[in-house]
Amino acid sequence: MSDTSPEVPILRRLDDLRALTRAWRRAGERIAVVPTMGALHAGHISLVAAARTRAERVIVTIFVNPRQFNSREDYEKYPRTEEADAVLLEPFAVDAVFVPAEHEVYPEGFATTVSVSGLTAPLEGEYRPGHFDGMSTVVTKLLTMTSADCAMFGEKDWQQLQVVRRMARDLNLDCEIVPCPTVREPDGLALSSRNQRLTHDARAMSAALPRALLGAAAEIAEGRAPGPVLETARAAVLGAGFDSIDYLELRDAETLGPAIEGRPARLFVAAWAGPVRLIDNVPIAVPAG
Known part of the structure; x- marks a missing residue:
């Protein structure tokens, strides 16, 4: 020892x-x-x-x-x-x-x-x-x-x-x-060791990521078509100051394939705040029918 x-x-x-x-x-x-x-x-x-x-x-x-x-x-x-x-x-x-x-x-x-x-x-x-x-x-x-x-x-x-x-x-x-469960800051940002590398300005705008994700999840759960909802979420993330988005997608929670009506699903995102890449995901209840 x-x-x-x-x-x-x-x-x-x-x-x-x-x-x-x-x-x-x-x-x-x-x-x-x-x-x-x-x-x-x-x-x-x-x-x-x-x-x-x-x-x-x-x-x-x-x-x-x-x-x-x-x-x-x-x-x-x-x-x-x-x-x-x-x-x-x-x-x-x-x-x-x-x-x-x-x-x-x-x-x-x-x-x-x-x-x-x-x-x-x-x-x-x-x-x-x-x-x-x-x-x-x-x-x-x-x-x-x-x-x-x-x-x-x-x-x-x-x-x-x-x-x-x-x-x-x-x-x-x-x-x-x-x-x-994911642990989050009071403003919603998921805790990550990479958050230490965010500049002051990047940290301030990073709460837009979970906010857009949770907002999109709520709208899809209410029955809105995922395509337009995700486009709006992407625009919100980029408009907040993120440099780029690798993906913002709705996927089956277990298989990670395309979401299927009536099965548990999740929204996934990866976006760049300067040189720091942040990822997050949230569950969503996909309405049947």
Whole structure:
């Protein structure tokens, strides 16, 4: 064990983590894991709180995964705030924080990729090729490395949640994938580590994104045709000052294919505020008939 404090035990070696999890297993204790890339905020903390209700032992992982970034610059700019993260976790009596070096996760000669088809094609898959392969590979590794009985994932990254669910089912991973609600700022902006990179002006106008999304969802639920509603929402987002929109689409909540009348659906958006790309989604009840 290394870098250990009485408040938050920080582990960097897989051997040290496995020594703990083996002892917990022998004691018959359930293990919950919260996979993160650090730069923790209230959204992550809500996942930790949820984990506390489901297991005797809670592990938070912090690993900025190079294999799920499409830009080396984006990877290097991703905030790394380990000390602040540890302070945030102290009140929750986390049993371990696993902060592995890259070689612990991807040892020399690493040659395996976990790839999920179908669900990864639209939305983020179209604009971030290879992202979900990197995410699926590291999540598979983290779930097995931590011996987790359950893992918490936020609904803000809804497509990621569906991909992880499918991956866990297909690979017969003995780990429950637990969805947790999106946590938002008072003005509606979904919490994200990337929000730290927004300029003052960009942060001020960013509330237009959830506002447009929620407004469009309400109109579609009332029976208005999705096409014109989404065009109005796109205009509102761009009019607020966003530079561009990668997508603003209505999709089936489970399959991520085209929305089908009478089935649960969600609205998804990805838009650029300067160099910062924000994503969000909200549920919508698509009227039948």
